[in-house]
Amino acid sequence: MRKVEAPPEVDFFKPRGIPLTELDSVNLSVEEVEAIKLVHYDRLMREDAAEKMGVSRRTLERELKAGLGKVADALLNGKAIEIKGGHYLAGDENVFRCLEDKHEWKVKKSFKRPKECPGCGSTKIKKVNENEGFDTM
Numbered sequence: 399m400r401k402v403e404a405p406p407e408v409d410f411f412k413p414r415g416i417p418l419t420e421l422d423s424v425n426l427s428v429e430e431v432e433a434i435k436l437v438h439y440d441r442l443m444r445e446d447a448a449e450k451m452g453v454s455r456r457t458l459e460r461e462l463k464a465g466l467g468k469v470a471d472a473l474l475n476g477k478a479i480e481i482k483g484g485h486y487l488a489g490d491e492n493v494f495r496c497l498e499d500k501h502e503w504k505v506k507k508s509f510k511r512p513k514e515c516p517g518c519g520s521t522k523i524k525k526v527n528e529n530e531g532f533d534t535m
Contacts, residue, residue, distance in 0.1 A: 422478070426480070496518060
């Protein structure tokens with residue numbers, strides 16, 4: 399999972415004047431958008447952006463390259479862009495893991511700690527610490 403400040407509020411873009419039914423689209427993951435935002439909008443150095451996302455610089459580069467390639471494809475070929483999915487943790491969330499069925503889920507930090515797993519109902523759950531579960535490949 400990658401750390402993101404928050405998922406984008408706007409998650410769909412399309413060329414003007416072309417009905418959606420006639421368009422191909424590309425799908426950007428939330429973490430690809432976060433990598434583009436940190437490096438090209440916030441103008442962070444790649445090392446700082448990688449640290450902020452909780453990944454290695456190499457992983458940040460892969461997310462950045464994939465995201466920019468998809469944006470270029472959409473712009474050059476008149477495709478819609480949809481932002482959805484990925485494996486990320488927003489800044490205002492905690493991750494919990496069930497020790498029985500290994501199910502993981504996210505809970506807003508402002509909410510109380512869950513009492514049971516939403517998958518199996520087990521009360522054997524733990525909060526995943528900030529570094530555990532983050533892919534640094």
